[in-house]
Amino acid sequence: MPDRGPAWVAAGRGLAYVLFAAFVGFFAVRPAWTHLGPDEAVVKVSIVHRGQPVGECRERSEEELARLPPNMRVKLVCPRERSPLELEVWLDGRLLHREVKAPSGLHHDGPSYIYRRFVVPAGEHLLRVRLRDSVRAEGYPYDRSERVRLDPGRVLAVDFDPVAGIRFR
Amino acid sequence: MLLRLLRGAFEPCERLAYRLFGGESPFHHLGALTIYLFWIVLVSGLYVFAFYETSVAGAYASVERLTQEQWYLGGVMRSLHRYASDAAVLTMGLHLIRELSRDHHRGPRWFSWLTGVPNLWMVYMLGITGYWMVWDELAQYVAVATAELLDWLPIFTDPMARNFLTEGSLGDRFFTLLAFLHLLGLPLILVGTVWLHIQRIGRPRINPPRRLALGTLLALLALSFAQPATSHAPADLTRAPRVLDLDWFYLAVYPLYDLFGAPAVWGVLWGGTLLLCALPWLPPRRRAPVAEVNPEWCTGCRRCFGDCPYGAIDMAPHPYRRGKEVSVVDPALCVSCGICEGACPSATPFRSVRELVSGIELPQYPVQVLRERARDAARRLRGPVRIVVFGCGHAADPALVARADTAAVPLVCAAMLPPSLVEYLIRREGVDGVVIAGCRAEDCEYRLGTRWVEERICGAREPHLRRNVPRDRVALCWSGADGALLRRCVEDFRARLARAADAGDGEPPQAAAAGGGRSA
Numbered sequence: 001m002p003d004r005g006p007a008w009v010a011a012g013r014g015l016a017y018v019l020f021a022a023f024v025g026f027f028a029v030r031p032a033w034t035h036l037g038p039d040e041a042v043v044k045v046s047i048v049h050r051g052q053p054v055g056e057c058r059e060r061s062e063e064e065l066a067r068l069p070p071n072m073r074v075k076l077v078c079p080r081e082r083s084p085l086e087l088e089v090w091l092d093g094r095l096l097h098r099e100v101k102a103p104s105g106l107h108h109d110g111p112s113y114i115y116r117r118f119v120v121p122a123g124e125h126l127l128r129v130r131l132r133d134s135v136r137a138e139g140y141p142y143d144r145s146e147r148v149r150l151d152p153g154r155v156l157a158v159d160f161d162p163v164a165g166i167r168f169r
Numbered sequence: 170m171l172l173r174l175l176r177g178a179f180e181p182c183e184r185l186a187y188r189l190f191g192g193e194s195p196f197h198h199l200g201a202l203t204i205y206l207f208w209i210v211l212v213s214g215l216y217v218f219a220f221y222e223t224s225v226a227g228a229y230a231s232v233e234r235l236t237q238e239q240w241y242l243g244g245v246m247r248s249l250h251r252y253a254s255d256a257a258v259l260t261m262g263l264h265l266i267r268e269l270s271r272d273h274h275r276g277p278r279w280f281s282w283l284t285g286v287p288n289l290w291m292v293y294m295l296g297i298t299g300y301w302m303v304w305d306e307l308a309q310y311v312a313v314a315t316a317e318l319l320d321w322l323p324i325f326t327d328p329m330a331r332n333f334l335t336e337g338s339l340g341d342r343f344f345t346l347l348a349f350l351h352l353l354g355l356p357l358i359l360v361g362t363v364w365l366h367i368q369r370i371g372r373p374r375i376n377p378p379r380r381l382a383l384g385t386l387l388a389l390l391a392l393s394f395a396q397p398a399t400s401h402a403p404a405d406l407t408r409a410p411r412v413l414d415l416d417w418f419y420l421a422v423y424p425l426y427d428l429f430g431a432p433a434v435w436g437v438l439w440g441g442t443l444l445l446c447a448l449p450w451l452p453p454r455r456r457a458p459v460a461e462v463n464p465e466w467c468t469g470c471r472r473c474f475g476d477c478p479y480g481a482i483d484m485a486p487h488p489y490r491r492g493k494e495v496s497v498v499d500p501a502l503c504v505s506c507g508i509c510e511g512a513c514p515s516a517t518p519f520r521s522v523r524e525l526v527s528g529i530e531l532p533q534y535p536v537q538v539l540r541e542r543a544r545d546a547a548r549r550l551r552g553p554v555r556i557v558v559f560g561c562g563h564a565a566d567p568a569l570v571a572r573a574d575t576a577a578v579p580l581v582c583a584a585m586l587p588p589s590l591v592e593y594l595i596r597r598e599g600v601d602g603v604v605i606a607g608c609r610a611e612d613c614e615y616r617l618g619t620r621w622v623e624e625r626i627c628g629a630r631e632p633h634l635r636r637n638v639p640r641d642r643v644a645l646c647w648s649g650a651d652g653a654l655l656r657r658c659v660e661d662f663r664a665r666l667a668r669a670a671d672a673g674d675g676e677p678p679q680a681a682a683a684g685g686g687r688s689a
Binding site: 022034110 | 185255395409411413423
């Protein structure tokens, strides 16, 4: 129970409410958080692609076809499993990231999904991204190298389209 | 040890708040205040949503229009919505730490503790989705980081963060989904988890006192006018936000993500959640024996059933009195407070039986022992004004005030004292005054003890103190752990008793309430 005069109590209560509001108001917006430095930019790499089958397709022999039910007699048969994606990101000749991503799905027959975000210094850079999608071939069939200008705070998105290849956006 | 430290940290603040607000101290109503703040959030949020457009292009613009063009109402509602949400995190956090510091997370109270944990997640999910809806730079930062955090978990095959890759990758449907989650889905789940949280509590306090509610609302309104909630620049997925005015109540996890990455964040979140869930059993509380019913003395009056703060007492057909009921104690719910013992009409010390047995009592402190202790203490008193102080075991130790003319009798809870024992001491043993001391008002260790004592002594609740006992010979002192307040309370009471004795004919005085306590 309050044991002082009403004025003291009223002033104390008022002060308590002011402190409460000040605490809430302060931490609702302060201190400011610096997510990205003034000389930094972002490169995001996002690739969704289904790799090539892990093995060669082959034709079934007549004996094999005869053993199958009529509705399943398809001549060309390919392995279900897909190759993992191998991605490399190079910045100014330095390897920034390398990743091998397995295909999705219980039978590894789905696409591989890759998403990575890199904070890099702002300015002009030589950006190279290359991608391999087959375990049966050497080298990287998809390779793009380009000089890019990254202003402070800019987000450069790198994605992939099977027809257009690797795109810088 | 840690709990004692925590409690020690709370005590000075609580003491000060109690002096200012009395039983309406915000510390005594943290749970109810949190629920009340969500009412403010709900009302202000409904108003804001009436003007909100669920589209990529419209979300930011609609919030800005509301903030700028309708600052006097829409802007204030938006600010109130934000600050009430922030305040709710504050009161919820204090509620959690305070209950932990008071060891209220173990024993029969484990259920309320455990069911409180999902509330934390729900509240944070509500707050975070709310920030997304503005679709400014802060929303973009939160959305991208949340998506990346979720992508780290083996839940989605297609990374969620791809939705925020370029300007065109985000559709209007995203905002419809957000609106559904923020306005309906998550609030409904939160209502359910709060309902579960208070299930094992008898007469849960879900509304704070009116003055406290009004004061809180006015404080938040004043803050809304003084510092209106504003947006950052509109979201732009081709640019990364740089410096952000972060709401640390809800978004503190994102800097953690920036600094240490997803494994650290999930480690803290899941580790913290698991720890909170496991706390009731780390280690389990050593439990005192629970209340026992003596069917031969239980009349089935239902008073203990009505007074139990934890719903631990149920009524069942009496084993050998046809048509009568008998109380049954659920050991899983009983906290061994003894409030039922004080509620039992058969606990009267005037009964002329060889062994005083009550219908329901604590085996470790039956009413027979209580009567003997009080009677022996009263008979040892010497002095012009003889006082017996009953002290709750969770407040200041009554032994602090013991001396030749003042006896101290400990209780488990103040409401364990049958009012008839007060009458017995004054009328039968010739004691001049009785002080019942306990936890701070509206802050009883067993939730309702102080309230039941007040109502029983003033005659508003059964079993009541009979009218032939002068009320001014009884003082209630809700001092909590404040020993100085208890001393002052007893001394004020003694002085009043003495003055009244001097003014009268030497008969026991007609004193008023003691300082720091309440008049009976």
